[in-house]
Amino acid sequence: MDSWEWNKIAGAVLGTLILVLVIKFGTEALFDVEKPTKEAYHVEGVVETPTAGGAPAAPVEEPLPDFGTVLASADVGAGKAISTKCEQCHDLTKGGPNRIGPNLWGLVDRPRAEHPGFSYSSAMSADHGPWTYDKLFRFLKSPQVDIPGTKMTFAGLRSAQDRINLLAYLRTQADTPAPIPAPAPAKPAEPAPAKP
Numbered sequence: 001m002d003s004w005e006w007n008k009i010a011g012a013v014l015g016t017l018i019l020v021l022v023i024k025f026g027t028e029a030l031f032d033v034e035k036p037t038k039e040a041y042h043v044e045g046v047v048e049t050p051t052a053g054g055a056p057a058a059p060v061e062e063p064l065p066d067f068g069t070v071l072a073s074a075d076v077g078a079g080k081a082i083s084t085k086c087e088q089c090h091d092l093t094k095g096g097p098n099r100i101g102p103n104l105w106g107l108v109d110r111p112r113a114e115h116p117g118f119s120y121s122s123a124m125s126a127d128h129g130p131w132t133y134d135k136l137f138r139f140l141k142s143p144q145v146d147i148p149g150t151k152m153t154f155a156g157l158r159s160a161q162d163r164i165n166l167l168a169y170l171r172t173q174a175d176t177p178a179p180i181p182a183p184a185p186a187k188p189a190e191p192a193p194a195k196p
Contacts, residue, residue, distance in 0.1 A: 062141065062160070067133045068183035070164050071171070079169025082162050085154070092173050101152060107131055108171045108178040123149030133181070136170070137163050 089100040102118035111128045113120040139146045140163045142156040171177045
């Protein structure tokens with residue numbers, strides 16, 4: 001092949017690249033796609049709106065239910081059905097093995113990251129306080145948000161009622177179930193405003 005043939009090949013390649021770039025810029029100019037004003041699907045715990053300082057805004061803290069009231073009326077059967085999601089990685093039987101996650105028998109009020117024979121992440125091992133109802137309620141909503149760095153990759157249970165039912169079931173999975181706290185005292189009624 002002589003240099004004339006090589007020049008034709010190089011010209012064809014460069015011409016093709018220029019044509020592709022012209023088409024790309026042309027379509028971008030013609031079809032300006034605007035970002036939707038409303039999300040089609042929101043992933044809980046992911047915050048994209050920056051605050052004035054440029055840092056992401058903290059997720060809104062969910063109010064804790066009165067466990068003395070809600071656990072007494074929770075649906076343990078529904079909690080057992082929900083626990084099948086847990087059983088993909090955890091065993092719930094007494095004396096059962098550790099799996100991808102630790103055995104959950106006697107979980108409520110058990111010290112965190114203390115089940116023998118399981119290697120916990122450093123994030124989980126940072127606190128050995130007991131798994132109280134409120135800690136489990138928050139953790140089960142979004143484990144990665146509640147304890148950043150945990151090995152638990154479960155997306156979480158968004159429904160507060162699902163978490164309450166699951167806690168009621170997990171409570172029964174123990175030799176001596178953890179006590180249900182006393183209901184919070186009723187708030188005094190607001191005095192009616194005086195009529196003018």
